[in-house]
Amino acid sequence: MAIKATIHKAQLQIADMDRGIYGDHNVIIARHPSETDERMMIRLLAFALNVPGDDKRGNLEFAKDLWDVDEPALWHKDYTDAVLHWIDVGQPDDKRLMRAAGRAERVSVYSFSSSTPVWWKGIESKLTRAANLIVWQIEAAQSQALAKLAERGMQLQITIQDGTVWMSTGSESVEITPRRLTAGG
Template sequence: MAEKATIYKANIQLADMDRQVYGDYSLTIALHPSETHERMLVRILAFCYCAAENLVFTRGLSSVDEPDLWRKHDDGRILEWIEVGQPSVERLKKASSQAESVKVFAYGRGLDIWWKNNISAIASLPKVQVQCFGTGELQAACAGVEKTMNLSVSITENMVYLSTAEGNTYTLGLREMRDL
């Protein structure tokens, strides 16, 4: 019998000073059995960085035809296709053909190798923007992951300040991959 996803709840007070986006969000996140807390946290942060009307989590790892998040227009067009991790160039080409904009929030071991092996192919895809989180910062912030989370997220100058209800604060930087 296959393992089921574990459900997490995140109540987020968001203040994105870079985009002038402010709001309260109640997210329900399904943690796939093969997914790490680190990946789930990147999905939550990607949501915060892209917060907008009609932005939703998809079936993610459970579907090869969908990104981790997307924002669709009311007419069904995909405005933003948002990937987490180190997607293949073929996947990004497919996303570019279906969406107006493609964002990748990269992280994890082997990130520099993935980037080195794919930089020219990704650079040829004008709709694709790749950003990354630092591994140490992300791993530290995973200490704040709980089944129910009350988070305050402030974003300014591509830095995220993540505070938990327990009083823990984590700082994470988001960089363009060209900065590696």
């Protein structure tokens, strides 16, 4: 019998001063049995960094990347089912990213492993045609600190200002500064 996903619920209070987006979001995350707390929290971070200010062009949703290779970690689809923004986490291969770049208006990757520089050096030259791709590196120490905030039920305050993110539970806080690795997007 297959192990089922673990359901996590998060109440996010987002204050994104860089984009002028403020709001409360209740999200449900189905955590695949093979997913770590660190990866799940990077998905939450990616949600906070990319949630649209309104739903006029659809919604940002958690997808089923660990269950279905044709889906990202998150995607923003419009009401016609066109993919506006494909968001992956981790270190996807160049073929996956080129397919995503052809399918979506924008593609973002949030890589959080200490091996990110090695991974990126190996595929960077293969992605020069993907002008709609942005790759972000989250320092491993920051993503590991973020993993410590993970719980089955979370209330998180997320403040984004000048490219820095503060994610807080009220009693604990983590500062994350994503570093852009690409010139595209």
